[in-house]
Every structure is written in structure tokens, then in C-alpha cells.
Amino acid sequence: MTGKKTRGTIFRSLLAAAFAMAISLSPASAAGELQLITPELLQREKSRWIILDARPKTEWSVGHIPEARSFSWEDYTRTDELGIPFRPLPPAELAAALGSLGIDERSHVVVYGDADSSWGGEGWTIWILSWLGHQGPIRLLDGGIQGWRQGGFPLSVGDTEPAASLTYALSLQPQHDITTEDLMARQESLTLVDVRSPLEWLKERIPGAVRIPWSDFYEGPCRSPLSPEKMKRLMADKGIDPGKPVVFYCTGGVRSAYAWMVHQLAGFTGGINYEGGMEDWLRRPGGDGSR
Numbered sequence: 001m002t003g004k005k006t007r008g009t010i011f012r013s014l015l016a017a018a019f020a021m022a023i024s025l026s027p028a029s030a031a032g033e034l035q036l037i038t039p040e041l042l043q044r045e046k047s048r049w050i051i052l053d054a055r056p057k058t059e060w061s062v063g064h065i066p067e068a069r070s071f072s073w074e075d076y077t078r079t080d081e082l083g084i085p086f087r088p089l090p091p092a093e094l095a096a097a098l099g100s101l102g103i104d105e106r107s108h109v110v111v112y113g114d115a116d117s118s119w120g121g122e123g124w125t126i127w128i129l130s131w132l133g134h135q136g137p138i139r140l141l142d143g144g145i146q147g148w149r150q151g152g153f154p155l156s157v158g159d160t161e162p163a164a165s166l167t168y169a170l171s172l173q174p175q176h177d178i179t180t181e182d183l184m185a186r187q188e189s190l191t192l193v194d195v196r197s198p199l200e201w202l203k204e205r206i207p208g209a210v211r212i213p214w215s216d217f218y219e220g221p222c223r224s225p226l227s228p229e230k231m232k233r234l235m236a237d238k239g240i241d242p243g244k245p246v247v248f249y250c251t252g253g254v255r256s257a258y259a260w261m262v263h264q265l266a267g268f269t270g271g272i273n274y275e276g277g278m279e280d281w282l283r284r285p286g287g288d289g290s291r
Contacts, residue, residue, distance in 0.1 A: 086252025102163025120258030
């Protein structure tokens, strides 16, 4: 009897260990995995997450989700030595900025914006985290600040209590970005998607690009990102080959980062944000913006 009990105990232990390993290897536990989170779930689980507000700091100061820290692209970009605006700060500076907000590479992070004043900044912030090699889970707040308000949840005004500074360890993921030189060399093997306005497109564009305005990547009064099914339909309707890497671009990488984010949420692989955008393309030899 004792032998049977021992064998049963061992079997249950082995089964539990196998189950734990399956969970640890499941896609939901992948490093830096990106998913949506509802306002209701975030409200219940706020203590588990560090919240980043991707709107301009002026919007954050008027009212933000309690304990949210401001992280707007306007504060973390610069004009580089070639005169190209909207370039992200160097990775080490971005890592230091995240560390000063109490975020390390394994932190659980929720990002939100409003798809109006942030100009897709929530996508840019998520792209930055992915590019830096974030290891912890990343969530986009579905519906952004509008969805939070619609749920009747409170807002805070004024500064958030300073967080204890951490060290953010970089593990740069260059596949999420592309240089102009690499784009020119690989152009035949890539699909380029221009997410700018019709006027911008008519003025100048990268030859061979398909235009899908960035506003097509979200829907509804709360500006929710397209569902995976609708995103896949949109790409198919535009004749985009899912077997080719897709490069999204705009003026300087913010709106295109939003499109990249929706592409990621839909389960596509091979998405790239050309963060230099038209500003970079037009300043390089051969980048004449021809039609």
C-alpha cells in the first residue's frame, strides 16, 4: 500500500512539474509578449502593473490614470546630427529614463494613449520597449484613456509618487527597425506601407509603397486597435503578401509604430517600423520621394 501511495505521489509530482513547464514555455509567457488589457481588468489588477501614459505631458497633467507615469514620444526623441527630427534617444538614455521611472527589463508594463493627441504614441512606446528588448509582459489598454473614462474609473491630477530607480538591462532587437541604407538595399523583398494622410502621400512617398492611413488601424469611439481578424482582412484587401516582411513608415516613426503594434497584436511576424520615416528618406542619396 505504501508503495502504491509513493508511486501515486511521484506521478502527481511529475505531472505538476510537466504542467508548470508547459505553462512556462507557452506563448503567453513569451518574453516581451504583447496583448490587450481591458480597463476593468487593469482596475482590478493595478498593483501588478506599471502604467505608462503615452500622451503629451500636457494631457497627462490634466488627468491621468492613477499612478500612471508620463512617457511621451515628444520627450524621448531628438533631432540628430544629420538634422533628422523625431529620432529616438540613444538606447542607453532610454534605458536610464525607464529605470528612473522604476521600470526594469522584466517589469509588467501597461501603456495607454488616446489616438488623438498622442498621434499613435502608445504604439511608439510599445515599439520602443520591444526594440530595447523588454522581457516582461507588455499590455496595451484597450480603448486608451477614453475607454478608462467610459468605464467610470477615476483619474488623478498632478505628479505621481516617484518610484525607486532601477537598472534597465538592454538587449537591443534591431529587427524591429530598419535603416534607410538597408531599406534601399532590400526594397524588392519588402512590402512598404505608408500610413500618412492623402496630402502627405501626394506630396512625396517612397516608390512602391502601399498607402493605408494610420487611422484605418483603429476603430470605434474609444479608438480600439483593429481585431486580429479585421487586421488580417485589411492587409489582404490591400494585396499585402503575408510572406514578406512589412515595413511601416510615416514622417518620423510615431504613427507607423502604431500600425506596427496592431500588426503585432494580430499575430503577424516580420513587422518593421521605419522610425526614420520620410524625414530620413529625403535626406539620403537616392531618397528623392519620387512617385
